[in-house]
Amino acid sequence: MHYQKGKLMALKETIACVGLENEIYAGFIQKLANEKYRLLLVSENEQQLFPYSKSLSAAFPDAHIETIACAKEGCWEADIILIAGEAVNATLILKISAVATQKIVVCLSLRAHDAFPAGEGVQLLQKSLPYAKVLELLFDPSVPEAILSGKDAEALAAIEELLKNSGLRIRQIRTE
């Protein structure tokens, strides 16, 4: 039975992780893999993502992890959307724009990622998803501190709370 009388239940939020197939994000995803959240690993190529998800599920048996091949479906189900900066493009935005309204969308930007300078992905998301709460999480897998920035105070607080037990030290910057 899912329910225990008298015990306050924490509603399981669904987090869609889009374009995080690259092993470089595995450590980050691991930090979110616990019983509090339901992770939807979204990849247009589900086969590619499958072994990654399997190893995560094996390492974190209490975590609820699923893969899904459609970005629109995954983001439609999600309460929070995490997108790799390098995965942000016009095609993806077209797929998710109708289902991202009023949701928190976090663009993950790697500090040391030459192929995609930090900031471009989040700028495109902010421009294209005006009714979503777009934030940027700038991090380096080898450094324990990450910078979380964005306009919406509640969204910033929610993501800081989400990352509370991740081991990452968050520096929050509220932008205008």
Place this chain on the structure above:
Amino acid sequence: MFEFLHQKIAQTISITESEFDFCKTLFQPKKLRKKRFLLEEGEVCKYTAFVEKGLLRTYSINEKGNEHTLQFALEGWWTSDLYSFFTHDPSSLNIEALEDSELLLITQPSWELLLEKIPAFERYFRILIQNNLIATQKRLICSLSETAEEKYNKLLQHFPDIIQRVPQHIIASYIGISRETLSRIRGQMAGRKQTH
């Protein structure tokens, strides 16, 4: 995605296209799979939901672990725990998807903003809450004064969709009887139908 909501709103109030365009920016589209929860007891109810597709039920669980179904929400209906939504107190209710559902969610700050920017929505939600109050009062009177068979018949007559789509043990928990009693009532009704 928003056509059904537009249609339902237009049945009650007149709003312009640009007003509805603004309204759309305040709703969070959410797919909720069968057996997943929009709200669980102990959580503050963050959203009021419009059901575009699917079916949800609101229920509580007593100390003995028995479920009491308070209401259902079909396509075109709204659902929430209004007490928790407005007071921010933890809810004593659960809202569960009985089918894969598509919802449009609105938070209280967005709801307030909608009412402030488009006053016609004051009338829309006043009528909605008025109807909800009437339905709640009717349900209370019905639960105090009618027999289980009368309650079942009323549900069958007014909401045949619910009878078709909802498992029998949940219908029983809505009427306030055991699954066995509901089964007996259905058997008796079927028997009478055959006799006639």
